[in-house]
Amino acid sequence: MKGHLRRWGSSVTAQPSPISSSQTIFSGIQPTGVPHLGNYLGALREWVRLQDNATEGTRLFYSIVDLHALTVPQDRCQLKKWRREAFATLLAVGLNPDRSTIFYQSAVPAHTELYWILSTVASMGYLSRMTQWKSKLQLPENTSLDHSAARSKLRLGLFSYPVLQAADILVHRATHVPVGEDQRQHLEFSRYTANSFNHLYGHIFPSPEALISPAKRVMSLKEPTLKMSKSHADSRSRILLTDSPYDIHRKVRAALTDSDASITYDPVRRPGVSNLIEILSHLDGRSCDDLSLEYKSASLRALKEDLAGRISDHLQGIRERYYSLMEDNSGYLDTVTEQGAQAARANADVTMKQIRKAMGL
Secondary structure: OOOOOOEOOOOOOOOOOOOOOOOEEEEEEOOOOOOEHHHHHHHHHHHHHHHHHOOOOOEEEEEEOOOHHHHOOOOHHHHHHHHHHHHHHHHHOOOOOOOOEEEEHHHOOHHHHHHHHHHOOOOHHHHHHOOHHHHHOOOOOOOOOOOHHHHHHOOHHHHHHHHHHHHHHHOOOOOEEEEOHHHHHHHHHHHHHHHHHHHHHOOOOOOOEEEEOOOOOOEOOOOOOOEOOOOOOOHHHOOEOOOOHHHHHHHHHOOOOOOOOOOOOOOOOOHHHHHHHHHHHHHHOOOHHHHHHHOOOOOHHHHHHHHHHHHHHHHHHHHHHHHHHHHOOOOHHHHHHHHHHHHHHHHHHHHHHHHHHHHOO
8 A cells, every 4th residue: 555646455367257245345445635647547446336335244344444545654644635636536437435434544443453453463584575565766676674674765654554554454354455566565464364363363364365456457557568547757647636638638638649650559669659559448448459559540640539438428426526515514524434434433433342352351
């Protein structure tokens, strides 16, 4: 979980079947303000789909994981603003607080209580092999804790945050966690930690399964070999969900392609054009190969104009709902926030009572 807004969270087919009753879905996203198109296509739209397709008995928990954001220094005023923007976005994209429990991680103390308990069974060796803390410190994947740079730069929170991530999932007894392929490693750690605890204290935690998002990673418009990110220096590299139609067209027109005027789908040799086709595929529903055939005789300018129009139309309702929520003075957003926190605390407390009894606390 990600200076830019990151999804995370938990093996199934690319289009998982509707979730059946008695199952619990959990996922979280870091608060870094308004999400970009990659966050939406890769995670948030899938959360809404899972909500809308779930049977009546399914429970859904979606969290703004603000404690995870603290693995890097935060400005308090900026973080407070980003938390609220992220929460409003979840409602704007279609999450229904009457159907899904939406809450701030920090509003549920059981997350950190279980984090400590799981720390007593979590494997240091396993954590040392995970890639996230190495990539955050810009260290090679084969870096060990014996590395001098790791010893000087690594903080406990960054090293052990997969344990908190496991606690996020397990405290709500989640059976399914929607994640991107790049987060599968963290779910495997959660499963391993759950099994270790169950072996010592009896079966309390289910073994959560991953729901892999059908959407591939959306790449940067300016560096199409890199994932779209809010940390990129060029704001034209990403499209925010609140961008105006003018800004969307401006950014798509400036998207990096290549000198070949034709349109073909070849992610290896033509990553820029292929990224545009993939984004259109996510929104259009047709395959990249079908789209490349349709645009075979079109110009790159025509492809970009069509794509920009499709993105703008798709995001219009989200953008309008977001600003309506942020400008509302009735206290609705605060009410939904507190209702979500109360529901999440009640659910987590059920788990913690079982754990305390099993451990003799």
